[in-house]
Amino acid sequence: MAADTSKIIYTLTDEAPYLATHSFLPIVRAFAGAAGIDVVECDISVANRILGEFPEFLTDAQKAPNTLAELGKKTLQPDANIIKLPNISASQNQLVAAIRELRAKGYMVPEFPENPQTEQEKELRKRYGKVLGSAVNPVLREGNSDRRAPNAVKEYARRNPHSMAEWSPASRTHVSHMTTGDFYHGEKSLTLDKARDVKMELITKSGKTIVLKPKTSLLAGEIIDSMFMSKKALVAFYEQQIEDAKNTGIMFSLHVKATMMKVSHPIVFGHCVKIFYKEAFEKHGKLFDELGVNVNNGLANLYDKIKSLPESKQDEIKRDMHACQETRAELAMVDSAKGITNFHSPNDIIVDASMPAMIRQGGKMYGADGRLKEVKAVMPESTFARIYQEIINFCKWHGAFDPKTMGTVPNVGLMAQQAEEYGSHDKTFEIQEDGVANITDLTTGEVLLSQDVEQGDIWRMCQVKDAAIRDWVKLAVTRSRNSGMPVVFWLDPYRPHENEVIKKVNTYLKDHDTKGLDIQIMSQVRAMRYTLERVVRGMDTISATGNILRDYLTDLFPIMELGTSAKMLSIVPLMAGGGMYETGAGGSAPKHVQQLVEENHLRWDSLGEFLALAVSLEDEGDKTGNKKAKILATALDAATGKLLQNNKSPSPKTGQLDNRGSQFYLTLYWAQTLAAQTEDAELAKRFAPLAKTLAENEKKIVDELNAVQGKPADIGGYYFPDRKKVSAIMRPSATFNAALATVA
Ligand SMILES: NC(=O)C1=CN([C@@H]2O[C@H](COP(=O)(O)OP(=O)(O)OC[C@H]3O[C@@H](n4cnc5c(N)ncnc54)[C@H](OP(=O)(O)O)[C@@H]3O)[C@@H](O)[C@H]2O)C=CC1
Numbered sequence: 189m190a191a192d193t194s195k196i197i198y199t200l201t202d203e204a205p206y207l208a209t210h211s212f213l214p215i216v217r218a219f220a221g222a223a224g225i226d227v228v229e230c231d232i233s234v235a236n237r238i239l240g241e242f243p244e245f246l247t248d249a250q251k252a253p254n255t256l257a258e259l260g261k262k263t264l265q266p267d268a269n270i271i272k273l274p275n276i277s278a279s280q281n282q283l284v285a286a287i288r289e290l291r292a293k294g295y296m297v298p299e300f301p302e303n304p305q306t307e308q309e310k311e312l313r314k315r316y317g318k319v320l321g322s323a324v325n326p327v328l329r330e331g332n333s334d335r336r337a338p339n340a341v342k343e344y345a346r347r348n349p350h351s352m353a354e355w356s357p358a359s360r361t362h363v364s365h366m367t368t369g370d371f372y373h374g375e376k377s378l379t380l381d382k383a384r385d386v387k388m389e390l391i392t393k394s395g396k397t398i399v400l401k402p403k404t405s406l407l408a409g410e411i412i413d414s415m416f417m418s419k420k421a422l423v424a425f426y427e428q429q430i431e432d433a434k435n436t437g438i439m440f441s442l443h444v445k446a447t448m449m450k451v452s453h454p455i456v457f458g459h460c461v462k463i464f465y466k467e468a469f470e471k472h473g474k475l476f477d478e479l480g481v482n483v484n485n486g487l488a489n490l491y492d493k494i495k496s497l498p499e500s501k502q503d504e505i506k507r508d509m510h511a512c513q514e515t516r517a518e519l520a521m522v523d524s525a526k527g528i529t530n531f532h533s534p535n536d537i538i539v540d541a542s543m544p545a546m547i548r549q550g551g552k553m554y555g556a557d558g559r560l561k562e563v564k565a566v567m568p569e570s571t572f573a574r575i576y577q578e579i580i581n582f583c584k585w586h587g588a589f590d591p592k593t594m595g596t597v598p599n600v601g602l603m604a605q606q607a608e609e610y611g612s613h614d615k616t617f618e619i620q621e622d623g624v625a626n627i628t629d630l631t632t633g634e635v636l637l638s639q640d641v642e643q644g645d646i647w648r649m650c651q652v653k654d655a656a657i658r659d660w661v662k663l664a665v666t667r668s669r670n671s672g673m674p675v676v677f678w679l680d681p682y683r684p685h686e687n688e689v690i691k692k693v694n695t696y697l698k699d700h701d702t703k704g705l706d707i708q709i710m711s712q713v714r715a716m717r718y719t720l721e722r723v724v725r726g727m728d729t730i731s732a733t734g735n736i737l738r739d740y741l742t743d744l745f746p747i748m749e750l751g752t753s754a755k756m757l758s759i760v761p762l763m764a765g766g767g768m769y770e771t772g773a774g775g776s777a778p779k780h781v782q783q784l785v786e787e788n789h790l791r792w793d794s795l796g797e798f799l800a801l802a803v804s805l806e807d808e809g810d811k812t813g814n815k816k817a818k819i820l821a822t823a824l825d826a827a828t829g830k831l832l833q834n835n836k837s838p839s840p841k842t843g844q845l846d847n848r849g850s851q852f853y854l855t856l857y858w859a860q861t862l863a864a865q866t867e868d869a870e871l872a873k874r875f876a877p878l879a880k881t882l883a884e885n886e887k888k889i890v891d892e893l894n895a896v897q898g899k900p901a902d903i904g905g906y907y908f909p910d911r912k913k914v915s916a917i918m919r920p921s922a923t924f925n926a927a928l929a930t931v932a
């Protein structure tokens with residue numbers, strides 16, 4: 189491909205990253221343009237995905253293409269070069285809010301049918317399901333995951349350690365998980381002998397056959413699992429834990445991933461709310477049903493629904509809810525100032541971010557009085573909860589980690605092609621009646637996997653493709669070879685699914701030259717312990733994990749090592765040959781938007797974007813022979829290093845350098861590095877004037893950027909902001925804008 193047709197796709201997403209993009213994209217375009225690279229926007233925000241799904245409800249001018257589907261197709265092409273920023277994985281509350289905002293702006297997409305009755309409503313619900321929860325990443329992640337802290341970032345953290353609260357050996361903080369009746373306990377797994385089409389069906393005790401999923405096509409060598417969570421066991425577990433927290437005087441806190449596990453975890457969450465507020469639900473349950481209250485979406489949903497009742501009734505319900513709170517254990521808070529508890533909305537307590545924050549805070553979370561307290565962290569599924577208990581044990585024994593000396597734990601994650609639990613939402617069902625849940629071959633009628641289930645149980649099938657595992661093993665070996673670090677595959681032979689994976693790992697390791705490499709397979713708890721023993725000694729260890737631990741560990745270790753997962757380099761080498769460069773490993777930081785709107789300060793750190801862009805440019809250079817792209821990439825890395833050295837990352841405090849100021853410094857250093865390099869005279873000449881102007885006007889520009897802070901900023905919406913307003917707010921320095929325009 190000729191250099192002048194090079195293309196990098198830059199995603200527009202939501203919340204803080206969306207805002208940051210409005211400042212950064214003009215900068216990216218100005219630099220990439222110098223290498224003949226076109227930077228193309230692709231809007232995959234939750235609002236745009238809603239519009240893309242419902243064109244028939246929109247005027248021609250309002251219609252939006254289904255960009256996510258198009259981008260998904262692009263990931264299957266070898267020349268794909270995509271920069272993917274974090275996006276909202278919308279909980280139902282967020283989806284409903286986004287729909288409301290669109291409708292208020294005259295985009296008359298249908299209302300969300302919360303309790304679909306008619307066929308038409310059911311169809312709408314199904315279509316909205318495509319936008320709900322983790323709907324973007326599974327479509328785009330056509331490759332496995334390579335997340336790590338680049339050396340410059342790790343070194344910066346060592347020199348400028350973030351705060352870590354102390355851990356006491358006497359801390360009573362602990363993790364509580366089920367020991368029976370959960371997904372781990374009853375899992376069954378097999379590797380497909382040949383390609384098969386299967387159905388998922390329930391044969392009820394009363395003799396009915398209910399087809400839950402008519403057809404799933406499976407490939408030869410694919411691993412499938414059948415597992416269920418017993419409702420009875422779950423409910424008994426909650427009763428016991430809530431009681432235990434009360435009796436032992438410890439705060440209660442629930443941690444789930446209701447966004448990614450968009451079918452199972454909202455149900456798991458909802459049962460906890462119903463048990464915690466049992467007396468209120470017993471008293472008002474019928475009314476709640478009539479109102480269509482669904483606490484799987486948190487108490488926010490309940491408080492929203494009761495608004496239609498007379499005030500006196502609302503007060504009575506609120507009193508009864510509070511009475512439960514009075515007699516139960518204290519609840520951990522998401523926002524104690526606003527009285528928002530862990531039960532408010534499941535998207536507030538996303539486990540990968542919430543558990544590391546608690547561990548970093550010395551094993552404490554905020555109580556209703558705004559004080560940090562020890563907690564019982566409840567994570568019903570035992571499959572992965574145990575790793576958190578292990579790290580908590582470790583902290584109690586060794587004290588908090590020291591960012592100055594601790595080693596690093598990069599991750600190679602099995603993620604491609606909707607691997608494992610995270611790809612299971614379209615194969616997850618709440619069982620309507622007692623019976624037998626079967627995965628059955630459509631052609632031969634053979635029952636491949638069978639489970640005895642009861643009404644209310646959550647049953648699911650997970651799959652992982654052979655090619656994905658093969659690619660994952662290759663990536664792990666390559667990363668070990670390139671970094672010199674040992675690799676530990678976190679796989680538990682007692683878990684049927686992972687036992688199948690272990691067989692494949694052992695087979696595919698033989699395809700590679702592993703001489704001199706240290707590659708081991710350990711169950712999760714041992715792997716955690718082993719890794720931590722190395723971490724405290726300053727030694728580095730690659731974790732090669734399945735999809736869920738990829739998610740958990742790539743927030744956990746970065747938050748300990750770097751203070752945030754925003755500073756991670758996150759690469760998805762696409763299996764078809766292209767590359768997707770995710771920015772950071774964290775989310776879209778909703779709190780940051782609030783601060784911008786109230787005080788015009790954006791604390792979002794775009795370091796993840798800088799790191800991603802450098803590898804994207806490098807990849808473009810390698811694949812297309814575009815030498816200028818490679819020079820841009822090297823210069824960008826150098827600029828990022830200088831940015832860290834000079835402490836030009838955004839400050840969380842209003843009035844100080846924020847995202848925009850940090851991006852200005854990156855631009856200055858990038859231009860200076862390009863002007864100073866001697867490999868390409870044309871590039872040097874092009875960027876020298878910019879470097880000069882920015883350096884001469886440094887104080888003026890920073891003053892212009894900081895002067896706007898401290899006052900509210902109107903971005904014209906939350907899910908569907910006004911782009912003109914956002915651009916104006918994110919680019920407030922006329923001097924900087926004018927300078928940039930000279931190279932654009
Ligand atoms: N790849 C993706 O698309 C991902 C999307 N998400 C989505 O993001 C939303 C929010 O998720 P949540 O679990 O709250 O996680 P977030 O990572 O958004 O929030 C946790 C905290 O991480 C910190 N943080 C994350 N990124 C940055 C950054 N670039 N700069 C500075 N700080 C950062 C902030 O901490 P502090 O304020 O203390 O600095 C933030 O409050 C959800 O909709 C979720 O589904 C989540 C993960 C990945």
Ligand SMILES: O=C(O)CCC(=O)C(=O)O
Nearest residue numbers: 277322325447448739773
């Ligand atoms: O896709 C999502 O919902 C979140 C992704 C995530 O948390 C991650 O990949 O680390």
Ligand SMILES: [Mg+2]
Nearest residue numbers: 540739743773
């Ligand atoms: Mg995550």
